[in-house]
Amino acid sequence: MIPRRGARLRFPDVSELSGPLLEVDDLVTHFRTDRGTVRAVDGVSLTVGRGRTLGVVGESGSGKTVLSRSIMGLLPPGGTVVRTGSVRLAGHELTTMTPPALREVWGTQVAMVFQDPMTALNPVVRVGRQITEALRIRVGLDKRGAQETALSLLTSVGIPSPERRMRNYPHELSGGMRQRVMIAIALACGPKLLLADEPTTGLDVTVQAQILDLLAEQQRERAMAMVLVSHDLGVVANRTDEIVVMYAGRVVEQAPTATLFARTRMPYTEALLRSIPKLADPSHTRLRVIPGRPPDLAAVPDGCRFAPRCPYAQDRCRQEAPPLRSAGPGHFFACWIPVGSPESADALAANVTAGMPAALAFAGRTSSGSSGSSGVGAGGPLAATGGA
Amino acid sequence: MGRYIAKRLIQLVAITFILSIGVFMLVHLLPGDPTLAILGPNDTPTARHELLAQLGLNKSLPQQYWTWLTNVFSGNLGKSFLTGQTVANAVAVALPIDLELILFSQVMAIVVAVPLALLAARRPNRVLDRLATTTSFGMLSIPTFVVAVLLVLVFAVQFHAFPATGYVRFSTDPVQNVRSVILPSVALAFGSIAIYYRLLRADLIATMQEDYITMARSKGLSATYVLTRHALRPSSFTLLAGAGISIGSLFTGAFVVEVLFQLPGIGYQLVNAIFARDYLMVQGMALVAAVFYLVINFGVDFLLTVLDPRVRRA
């Protein structure tokens, strides 16, 4: 659908696109608060090609939600937000656009699926209107046309009896249906890029799979690119072309999906992968959690931000923040002692001897020294499974 | 839903009964013998006795209550023994005045407060917002009677634009009617404006932080649209609740305003009746005023429940 009303910017048709659809370059988003400056996004760069899917993974507090909103430019207005860097959508620079111009882009070129459909849908406006308003105002459809389009949208996202649903209020729908409605709203004006912020959190596992399948299907049909943000590696595992791992506002590893799983370099990624419980594990296998908490984004430590929780951390890690280095085509990581390197085994052993809690937890031992499962990781995490 | 309505109606009726008892009891504790007022110099023991029997005052209290209550239901609220006018008649004359006052003042308040609140919420903590918020704070701190006095001073005494006292019925002369009601309505509206503005502004600002507003923005809808079509709606329920809150103050204010501007509304009649020891009138008027108050409160609460889709009903 091509916006009819007052389009000031010309966005190329997706098939004409030569470069990447989305280019983010050193995006920084800080919030000035009473507690200090919260450095939610601290220099993130990534690209998304047309029709491709990028996964963004990180714990809560990693800045991934702020990232997606910052990419879009959907931050709260006011002087408390500092945003620098570049975000280019099909060549157009979003960060310098005036608000009216940015509004042109929202909905029709890039759209967002929000995390919690219960809070993201207006509780006192009927579902139908929440879909048709964008169609009528942004695309210029008349009332009848908007209704019909909305109905077909609802059908395409898998909602039965859409006529009835249109007249419902959000709280009258189930969680899964609300999420589908959200997706329908996001897709309504035919965006080229979809930012899906934790679209499956809070849903049943079966519904999760349905929603993700739905998103993939819509992507294919519309040749749409997608950024899939999640804290759950399992969600992004099979459904993304490339994955970016975020920690404390920074990208710590970035790779094509298969590579990320097969040749993990950054200890944080390794720890994330290890923490996924596997069906093959015997019952009562302990969850391998990462001890500690992510740093307070208002007071980030010097050096590598993961160092306090990293089982391999050495002095250099604590003093100097590692830059992103290449480990192969499209594979970047930020670590001084990457997984699988000769130094890593020594570092881990040294840390275990010194009694560092993170190292002990990693090695499967309690602080009293009794032995637990699994060997020290050399190679990828696939080798580290099994054990007890 | 039907169950809910039924439940609320029962509550309404129950409370009205209790109120009627309360009104009755209070009034019958009024000191002062009504017969003295009526008979005047002809006050002899036999005359008094006759009058008492005539007025039914020689029966026991519960009996009197019952008689009164059944009369009320048949539309007979009693007769003022001072003026001879039936209470029902007096109420019929007085009630439209109060309704008009409330209507005018609330419409004025909304017309002023809502746009201001919208403008303030668009740019919170900027010039307009700061100014309006401070002003509203000041407005809240001026009692209705002071506002009324000031209005009279400026508009009636100084400029002779509106009458200082007196009421003209709408049916007699619409223009004069409006003129006689404007100053008191403005005085009443003063406090309401401040309340509605503050309430709506705070609520709008809070609503604007909600996720669904961000979502609406992300559709590329303009700020004005988002404010008026998405934020105002949930906030309007708070406004309605606020209207319910200010009913109490409206009543207080209305009393004062009626007496000051000599508008023969319920408050005015009531005050006069109390001093004249016209106990039937007091009873009737007090009951009407109390029921009026009750009905409005229940009405607002009811509307809130019915209109707000978020409220889940039993």
Place this chain on the structure above:
Amino acid sequence: MPDGVTADVVAPTELLGADAGSESVIVAARATTAPGEAPRRTLGPLFWISLGWMSLLVLLAVLAPVLPIKSPTYQDYTAVNIGPSVHHLLGTDDLGRDLLSRIIWGSRVSLTIGFASVALGLLVGGSLGLLAGLRGGFGDTVLNAGSFVLLAFPPLLAILVIEAFWGRSLWKLTVMFAFIAAPQLFRVVRATTLSFADREFVTAARTMGARTGRILRREILPNVLPAAVSFALLGVAIAIIVEGSLAFLGLSIQLPVASLGNIVNAGVQNDNLQLNPYIALWPALYIFLLLTSLNLMADRLRGRYDVREIKL
């Protein structure tokens, strides 16, 4: 909300509508800070200024008999309707009485009724609310229903009718106003207590064996007090307004004892507004400043302690 009171309070619709079975949940009190802002860290200088100002007014009222001011009732016919001057700092009224002293003496009535009635109401209503909220049970249901009924009566009406039969002395008026304030404060305290009594830290304290009294003191009271005091301050403002309105209509304390409203009334009679607007002006100004202080304080308290949602 009666004029003179800052808006963000409990919807009385809930006061009427919320019984144990009703499911209508209405979010009422909103903090005066938007949720995006953090609650203010301190009460702010305006709070303390208001407190200071209010204390000064109270002090003046209390010390009236010993202050070096003229008599409020002495009519000096040689000094009628004088504007502010050296001998009469605020001028005199149409009977030659010194306005400054009339106002200070008048404030005694207004302030007494305002503060004492709310204090009494808070004592009775508040403690009942605390107990009802904590203990629950039959007593709670009864008290709740009772407050429901009491609040259904329009306040001014009640006072008018009661005072007509009972009389209008200072202490009687105080009791009447307290009678009106108590159910409101009962409900507010009960609601706040309920919202805290359910919380984990109370349950935790109980499981550690703390007795009701201790829980009350340590866990509940510190959380309930800010809300209660804030509403109480508003209540004082309301009381002062209602009393002022009554006095203005000549229905408050019997003359010749002056209340502020009386003085305003006198200022409006007999063309005084044109001859000597000061008579009405000074008491109006006094009331305005007093109410502003009260509102400010209540407002700041709510902002500081983040009194937000109260589900009744």
